[in-house]
Amino acid sequence: MGRQSPEPLVRRFTHRQEEHEHDGHQQMSQHHQRQPLETSSKQISSESRPTESRAIEALKQLFCGGMAGSVAKTVTAPLSRLTILYQVHPMVTTKEHRPKFSMTIHGGISKIIERGGILSLWKGNGTSVLHRFPFSAINFYVYEGVLDLLNGPQRLSDDDEDNDTSDVEISTFSRLFAGAAAGTTACVACYPLDLVRTRLTTQLENKESYRGISDAFVKIIRNEGFSGLYAGLGPTLMVAVPNFSISWVVYGSLKEYALEDELFYNLRKVDTDTGEEKLGFQLTLMCGAASGTLSTLVTFPFDTVRRRMQIQGQHFAPEERISGAQMIRSLLKKDGIKGFYRGLTPEVLKVIPMVGTMFTVYEFLKDQLLTTS
Numbered sequence: 001m002g003r004q005s006p007e008p009l010v011r012r013f014t015h016r017q018e019e020h021e022h023d024g025h026q027q028m029s030q031h032h033q034r035q036p037l038e039t040s041s042k043q044i045s046s047e048s049r050p051t052e053s054r055a056i057e058a059l060k061q062l063f064c065g066g067m068a069g070s071v072a073k074t075v076t077a078p079l080s081r082l083t084i085l086y087q088v089h090p091m092v093t094t095k096e097h098r099p100k101f102s103m104t105i106h107g108g109i110s111k112i113i114e115r116g117g118i119l120s121l122w123k124g125n126g127t128s129v130l131h132r133f134p135f136s137a138i139n140f141y142v143y144e145g146v147l148d149l150l151n152g153p154q155r156l157s158d159d160d161e162d163n164d165t166s167d168v169e170i171s172t173f174s175r176l177f178a179g180a181a182a183g184t185t186a187c188v189a190c191y192p193l194d195l196v197r198t199r200l201t202t203q204l205e206n207k208e209s210y211r212g213i214s215d216a217f218v219k220i221i222r223n224e225g226f227s228g229l230y231a232g233l234g235p236t237l238m239v240a241v242p243n244f245s246i247s248w249v250v251y252g253s254l255k256e257y258a259l260e261d262e263l264f265y266n267l268r269k270v271d272t273d274t275g276e277e278k279l280g281f282q283l284t285l286m287c288g289a290a291s292g293t294l295s296t297l298v299t300f301p302f303d304t305v306r307r308r309m310q311i312q313g314q315h316f317a318p319e320e321r322i323s324g325a326q327m328i329r330s331l332l333k334k335d336g337i338k339g340f341y342r343g344l345t346p347e348v349l350k351v352i353p354m355v356g357t358m359f360t361v362y363e364f365l366k367d368q369l370l371t372t373s
Contacts, residue, residue, distance in 0.1 A: 060369045061144065062137040068362035069136025070129045072354050077128065078121035079350035082108045084201050086343030087307045090334075091315060105346055115205045124201035127213050131193035138186040140362065143248060146178035170256075175249045183244030187236055192217070192229040194236070198310040209314055224313045232309030235324050238302040243295045250291035251359070258283050284363060285356040292355030296347055301340035303347075305331070 073080070082105065089101040102108035112120055151174055187194075196216045203209060210216035220228045258264045259277055269280045279287065305327050312321045322330065331339040 060366070061141050064362050064365040064369065065140030066133035066137035067365055068140075068358045068360075069132040071361050072358035073128050073132040074122075074125060075357050076350040076354040077125040078109065078112075079346045080128070081112065081121060081123060081201050082346045083343040083350070084198060084307055085112075086346070087304045088202050088311055089342075091308055091311060105349070108346070120205070123203075124197050127193060127197035127200055130213070131190050131197055135186045135190040135194075136358070138189055139182045139244060141182075142185045143178045143182035143244075146181045147174055150174045150178065170252070172249055172253065175252045176245045179245035179248035180241045182248070183240040184237060186244075187240040188233070191233055191236065195229060195231060195310045196220070198307055199314050202311055202314075220313065228313050231313055232306045232324070235302050235306035235309060235327075239299045239306060243299045246295040246298060247291040247355075250294055251287050254287040254290060255279055255283075258287065279363070281360060284360050285352070288355035288359040289352040292351040293348060296344075296351055300344055300347060304340050304342060 082101075085101045085108070102111055109121070116123065147170065151170060196210075196213060199216060199220075200210060200213070210219060217229075224231070258279060259268065264283060267280050267283045268277045270277055305324060308327055308331075309324060335342075
C-alpha cells in the first residue's frame with residue numbers, strides 16, 4: 001500500500017519540478033559566497049517558478065475535469081432525461097391513471113422520440129454541459145487540493161522509493177473528507193444551472209414554460225425571486241456530498257488495489273518515459289463503474305426528492321409548494337419506498353458509460369497535457 005496513489009499525475013509532475021528546483025537552490029547557495037548579488041537575483045527568479053507552475057497545472061486540472069464531465073454527460077444524456085422524467089412524472093402528468101412515464105426503458109425512449117423527435121432525447125443537454133463543465137472541474141480540483149492540505153504534497157512522489165519521507169499513505173478518511181468538500185463546493189457553485197437544466201428537461205412538448213436558458217433564468221427570478229434558483233438545494237447536498245465521497249473513496253481504493261495486486265498486472269499500462277504503472281482502459285472503466293454504481297444506489301432516493309422540489313415552482317402555485325420533509329412524507333404515503341426509486345433502472349444503466357467515460361477522458365487528457373508540457 002502507498003506505492004502508487006490514486007491521484008492525477010499532474011501533481012507528481014509539479015512535485016518533481018519543485019524537487020529539481022530545490023536542488024538548484026542548494027547549488028546556488030554554495031555559489032552565493034562568490035557572487036552574492038548575481039545569485040540573489042537568480043534565487044528570486046527561481047522561487048517564482050513553482051508558483052507559476054502550480055497555477056498552470058491547476059488550469060490543466062480544471063480543463064481535464066470539465067471536458068471529461070461534459071463529454072460523459074453528452075454520451076449519457078438520453079438515459080439522464082429518461083431518469084428525470086420517471087422521477088417527476090406524477091407531478092407533471094395530466095392523466096391520473098398513468099402514474100408512470102412508461103412501463104419499460106424502450107417504451108420510454110420511444111415515447112420521447114414520438115413526441116419530439118430523436119433530438120429531444122438530448123433536450124436540456126446544453127444546460128447540462130454548461131453545468132457539468134464547471135461542476136466537474138471544481139470537483140476534481142477541490143478534491144486534490146483538499147488532499148494536499150490533509151496529506152501534504154509529498155504524497156505525490158510516493159513512487160520515489162529512495163525518498164522515505166515521500167511515501168505517505170492516503171487514508172480513507174482523507175478521501176472521504178476531500179470528496180465531501182469537493183461535492184459540496186461544486187454543487188453550491190453550479191446549482192442554478194442544475195435547476196434550470198431540470199426544468200428544461202421536464203418540459204412537455206408544446207407546453208413549454210421557458211424558451212431557453214436565459215429565458216428560464218429571467219422568469220424564475222421574476223416569478224420566484226433569487227431564492228427560486230436554489231429551490232431543492234438541501235436535498236441536492238444530501239445527494240452530492242455522500243455521492244462524491246463514496247465515489248472518490250471507492251475509486252481511489254480500487255485503483256490503488258489494482259495497481260498493487262498482481263492479479264491485474266496484464267490490465268495495467270506502463271508509462272514509457274517514467275516507467276510508472278497506471279490503470280489501463282479496462283481497469284479505469286471497472287473502478288469508475290463500481291464507484292458510480294454504489295454511490296447511485298445509496299443516494300438515489302434523495303435525488304428523486306430534489307428533482308421534484310426543483311420543478312415545484314414551475315408547476316405549482318406558491319401556496320401549493322411543500323418542503324423537503326413534506327415531499328418525503330408525501331412520497332411514502334402515495335407510493336411507498338418504491339416511489340423513491342422511480343427511474344433507477346436507466347440511472348444504473350448509464351453509470352458504466354457515464355463514469356467510465358468521465359474518468360477515462362480525464363486520464364487521457366491529463367496524460368496528453370503532461371506529454372506536451
